[in-house]
Amino acid sequence: MEIEETQSPITVKELCKVFQDEGRGKLVAVSNVTFDCRAGEIFGLLGTNGAGKTTTLRMLSTLLKPTSGSARIMGHGVDKNAQDVRKSIGYLSTTTALYPRLSCRETLDFFARINGYPENKIENRVNHLVDRFGLTEYADARIERLSTGMKQKVAIARTVAHDPAVVILDEPTNGLDILNVLDFHKLMQELQEAGKTVLFSTHTMSEAEKLCDRIAVIHRGKILACGTLDELREQSSQRYLEDIFVWILDQHGEDPDAALETM
Amino acid sequence: MNRIILRYELLGLLRDTRTIFLSVLLPVILLPVLLFTLNKFGQRATGDLDQTYHFGRVFPSPGLEVVTVSALDPNEFREMLVEDGEEMLKEGHLDLLIRLKKDEESDKQLGRDVASLYPDIGEMVERTDPARPVVELLYRSDRERSMRAYFKATDQMLDFREQRVKQLLADNNADIGVKLVAEDISTPQERAARQYGPALSAFMILMLLGGGSVAALDSLAGERERGTLSTLFVSSIGRPTIAWSKFCAVAIISVAVALVQILNLAGYAIFGFVDWPLQSGQGGVWGFVALFLLFSVEAIFTAALLLHISARSSSFKEAQLFFFPTFLVSFALSLSGLMPAFESASVVSLIPVTGPGVLIPEILAGRLDPLILALQCAVHLLAAYGLMKATIALMQREDFLGGQAPQHGKELVFEQFSQRALPFFALLCAALFVVPSNFAALSTLKGQGLFNQLVLFVLCPYLFLKFYGQKVRTAVPVKRVDLRIVLACLALIPLGQLAATGLSHLVGPLLPAPVKALEMMMELLDLENTPHWQLFFLIGILPGICEEFAFRGVLLHSLHKRFGPWALAFVVAVVFGFFHVNFFRVLPTAYLGFFMALLTLATGSVLPAMLVHIGNNSFAVWAMLNNMDFEGLPTYVYVVGFVGQLVLTGLVIKWGRGYPGTRWFKGDRSESSS
Numbered sequence: 055m056e057i058e059e060t061q062s063p064i065t066v067k068e069l070c071k072v073f074q075d076e077g078r079g080k081l082v083a084v085s086n087v088t089f090d091c092r093a094g095e096i097f098g099l100l101g102t103n104g105a106g107k108t109t110t111l112r113m114l115s116t117l118l119k120p121t122s123g124s125a126r127i128m129g130h131g132v133d134k135n136a137q138d139v140r141k142s143i144g145y146l147s148t149t150t151a152l153y154p155r156l157s158c159r160e161t162l163d164f165f166a167r168i169n170g171y172p173e174n175k176i177e178n179r180v181n182h183l184v185d186r187f188g189l190t191e192y193a194d195a196r197i198e199r200l201s202t203g204m205k206q207k208v209a210i211a212r213t214v215a216h217d218p219a220v221v222i223l224d225e226p227t228n229g230l231d232i233l234n235v236l237d238f239h240k241l242m243q244e245l246q247e248a249g250k251t252v253l254f255s256t257h258t259m260s261e262a263e264k265l266c267d268r269i270a271v272i273h274r275g276k277i278l279a280c281g282t283l284d285e286l287r288e289q290s291s292q293r294y295l296e297d298i299f300v301w302i303l304d305q306h307g308e309d310p311d312a313a314l315e316t317m
Numbered sequence: 318m319n320r321i322i323l324r325y326e327l328l329g330l331l332r333d334t335r336t337i338f339l340s341v342l343l344p345v346i347l348l349p350v351l352l353f354t355l356n357k358f359g360q361r362a363t364g365d366l367d368q369t370y371h372f373g374r375v376f377p378s379p380g381l382e383v384v385t386v387s388a389l390d391p392n393e394f395r396e397m398l399v400e401d402g403e404e405m406l407k408e409g410h411l412d413l414l415i416r417l418k419k420d421e422e423s424d425k426q427l428g429r430d431v432a433s434l435y436p437d438i439g440e441m442v443e444r445t446d447p448a449r450p451v452v453e454l455l456y457r458s459d460r461e462r463s464m465r466a467y468f469k470a471t472d473q474m475l476d477f478r479e480q481r482v483k484q485l486l487a488d489n490n491a492d493i494g495v496k497l498v499a500e501d502i503s504t505p506q507e508r509a510a511r512q513y514g515p516a517l518s519a520f521m522i523l524m525l526l527g528g529g530s531v532a533a534l535d536s537l538a539g540e541r542e543r544g545t546l547s548t549l550f551v552s553s554i555g556r557p558t559i560a561w562s563k564f565c566a567v568a569i570i571s572v573a574v575a576l577v578q579i580l581n582l583a584g585y586a587i588f589g590f591v592d593w594p595l596q597s598g599q600g601g602v603w604g605f606v607a608l609f610l611l612f613s614v615e616a617i618f619t620a621a622l623l624l625h626i627s628a629r630s631s632s633f634k635e636a637q638l639f640f641f642p643t644f645l646v647s648f649a650l651s652l653s654g655l656m657p658a659f660e661s662a663s664v665v666s667l668i669p670v671t672g673p674g675v676l677i678p679e680i681l682a683g684r685l686d687p688l689i690l691a692l693q694c695a696v697h698l699l700a701a702y703g704l705m706k707a708t709i710a711l712m713q714r715e716d717f718l719g720g721q722a723p724q725h726g727k728e729l730v731f732e733q734f735s736q737r738a739l740p741f742f743a744l745l746c747a748a749l750f751v752v753p754s755n756f757a758a759l760s761t762l763k764g765q766g767l768f769n770q771l772v773l774f775v776l777c778p779y780l781f782l783k784f785y786g787q788k789v790r791t792a793v794p795v796k797r798v799d800l801r802i803v804l805a806c807l808a809l810i811p812l813g814q815l816a817a818t819g820l821s822h823l824v825g826p827l828l829p830a831p832v833k834a835l836e837m838m839m840e841l842l843d844l845e846n847t848p849h850w851q852l853f854f855l856i857g858i859l860p861g862i863c864e865e866f867a868f869r870g871v872l873l874h875s876l877h878k879r880f881g882p883w884a885l886a887f888v889v890a891v892v893f894g895f896f897h898v899n900f901f902r903v904l905p906t907a908y909l910g911f912f913m914a915l916l917t918l919a920t921g922s923v924l925p926a927m928l929v930h931i932g933n934n935s936f937a938v939w940a941m942l943n944n945m946d947f948e949g950l951p952t953y954v955y956v957v958g959f960v961g962q963l964v965l966t967g968l969v970i971k972w973g974r975g976y977p978g979t980r981w982f983k984g985d986r987s988e989s990s991s
Binding site: 143196 | 547555
């Protein structure tokens with residue numbers, strides 16, 4: 055895989071993360087992961103549960119330190135320039151992670167402010183997001199009173215509140231109904247049109263197939279394949295992403311049935 | 318501190334009904350209950366004059382009637398006819414049962430004398446055949462009324478007896494010459510301070526911990542559980558700033574609790590609902606100000622404490638589990654005012670939560686010492702700062718947000734080994750104090766040599782090393798050193814003795830050696846009867862080897878990654894000093910321990926320290942046996958000792974290859990990481 059380090063908003067090179075568990079000993083969560091995301095690209099990390107997606111994203115969002123290897127976001131190393139990296143990203147974890155006693159509007163205002171969005175533009179930005187995510191009716195309601203789908207919408211809105219150049223989303227459609235999922239897909243396209251770089255993890259094949267410009271298949275902490283859907287189709291001679299995924303695992307001597315059970 | 322986080326943190330906290338209830342409503346409700354209860358207790362102490370108690374008398378008891386009618390106040394005691402007195406006492410119909418009993422140490426002559434002196438109770442004496450009669454009062458300590466009746470009846474009967482004795486002396490024209498009168502010279506304010514003070518401190522701690530608990534536990538542990546903390550950590554605001562902002566929010570809530578309580582108290586005092594000692598005069602105003610100041614710093618300390626607990630917990634529930642023992646310990650410490658011997662002008666003021674327990678009654682009594690108040694404020698603020706630094710260190714850890722610790726294999730085990738070393742040595746120190754003093758066989762010179770040196774300083778540290786899979790050869794490095802270092806160490810022996818003696822002189826006025834301790838030490842050594850080889854072996858050689866194994870070996874190795882060389886030598890020296898039981902010995906031994914730790918760090922071997930230790934102790938034994946005294950030498954001799962020690966230690970640091978893993982190490986770096 056060729057890396058265009060100077061141009062890509064996200065470049066990841068031989069990234070490793072090893073945990074030491076008192077009971078289980080040494081755990082290699084991520085091993086020599088290398089990929090890059092280009093400007094305005096939607097990049098998907100596709101893998102089963104426990105494949106290393108979340109660990110990779112947590113390293114990129116500076117919550118974890120890499121054991122070895124390097125990763126740069128907007129030119130800043132995640133290890134040495136963590137503060138600069140944080141200014142450039144919006145990160146959504148697997149949970150909605152919202153303050154139950156704040157309202158939607160307050161939540162968006164809070165995250166825009168602490169991430170350094172220009173103060174004189176915050177009000178307009180919050181109003182725009184409330185409008186964009188269809189939150190007008192609930193804008194002043196406390197988060198604890200919202201439904202799961204609404205909370206997830208607020209969480210996504212909060213992630214982009216400060217208009218970051220890079221958006222990192224960890225399984226963002228978890229718990230959303232089909233209408234909200236479709237709305238999320240629309241948002242992804244809007245972000246892409248706005249020139250944002252989106253890196254997101256999923257284990258839903260159809261979502262990756264529909265949204266991603268490029269996909270990296272990750273399994274047991276290793277990237278097994280990376281490319282556009284057409285490139286992967288060409289390599290595997292398979293039509294659907296599910297079949298491509300099985301083929302890739304098979305090529306690497308992994309048991310596809312066991313892997314699919316965890317999806 | 319970040320203004321935005323603080324603002325939104327407070328917004329979230331103030332919208333939490335639990336915080337409002339625990340911080341404001343509950344204290345407002347509970348304070349009058351507490352004051353009312355304390356007032357009632359106060360009345361109980363002085364007695365309730367309107368109370369009437371019922372007593373019964375066991376029949377037939379001739380003569381006893383005279384005693385009860387004459388002694389007991391008819392306004393307070395009313396006699397009831399009883400059939401089964403004990404049963405009635407049990408069922409609560411009676412408060413007191415009075416009966417006559419025969420004296421177990423019967424003296425018939427005394428009985429006859431009593432009968433002749435007091436003819437009106439002669440029948441009673443005859444009945445006891447004819448020994449001195451004993452009036453027995455039966456009461457129930459589980460019943461308030463019965464207890465009060467017993468105290469009152471005892472007082473009145475003793476008064477009655479005293480009057481009889483006085484009458485007898487007067488009848489015989491005798492005068493014992495001494496008149497005893499008692500007077501309580503304490504002011505009402507001081508009495509009220511004693512009544513309210515100790516409880517007020519405990520009440521405040523309950524309220525501060527209760528009020529701040531929801532806010533603090535939710536602030537880190539709760540947010541960690543919800544995942545909101547990771548979103549904050551991904552913002553451009555650093556973790557220390559986040560920690561301080563959250564601390565400020567919790568501290569504001571806690572100080573608000575303190576303020577509400579002070580206003581609440583002031584309200585009750587101003588409107589005269591309670592017999593409050595601060596309600597009048599200039600002292601009252603300053604008392605309130607001092608109380609508010611003290612409660613505020615306690616509030617800041619409890620905020621830091623709760624936040625630290627919160628940081629140590631991975632969920633709100635876990636934080637609640639930690640909170641409970643913290644709550645109990647803090648409550649127990651806050652009751653220090655109930656300890657009769659405690660004064661604020663003592664070491665008590667250096668302990669957070671404990672100090673205010675003693676100071677508050679003094680403030681209420683109008684004996685405010687501004688210096689002690691300032692000291693306690695400083696102690697609380699420093700402790701809060703230390704706790705916050707520890708909280709920030711926890712928050713900086715990679716595994717703070719969950720997941721496994723990032724260390725690998727040996728590193729992880731070493732970190733655990735390192736973290737538990739100081740508590741382990743504290744345990745050893747406790748064993749050193751407790752065991753020999755409870756087992757006579759171990760309190761002798763030989764017993765101490767065997768137990769302290771072989772068991773505490775070699776076997777226990779060895780097992781500690783093995784438990785954490787550490788190699789003895791790495792922890793206690795025994796490496797050859799240059800001849801010039803050996804020579805320097807030999808010269809350090811007398812120089813160290815002189816310098817330590819000079820230091821003892823210097824601190825002598827502050828920490829004088831207790832004569833009794835010196836006598837006990839000489840008794841233990843028993844220079845006349847103990848063979849000299851045993852003295853040299855048990856005092857010189859054995860401690861030189863065993864203590865170096867424990868302190869400059871295991872302890873120093875366990876901490877060598879946590880401190881720089883100078884700080885490490887200091888910590889090891891302080892721990893070493895505290896093992897020398899008597900307070901006056903702590904400083905000189907810590908001083909020598911510091912130089913021995915430097916030698917180990919400079920050379921990467923415990924051998925030089927062992928050599929100096931054995932030499933020092935043996936030199937001291939030799940000096941004792943030859944009645945040589947280093948006291949009273951000209952000052953310049955001690956100065957020469959000190960300067961010589963500095964110079965030679967400096968040279969050893971220069972010549973030595975350093976301790977692997979520290980910045981003094983001059984060898985192959987790969988060796989240091991192994």
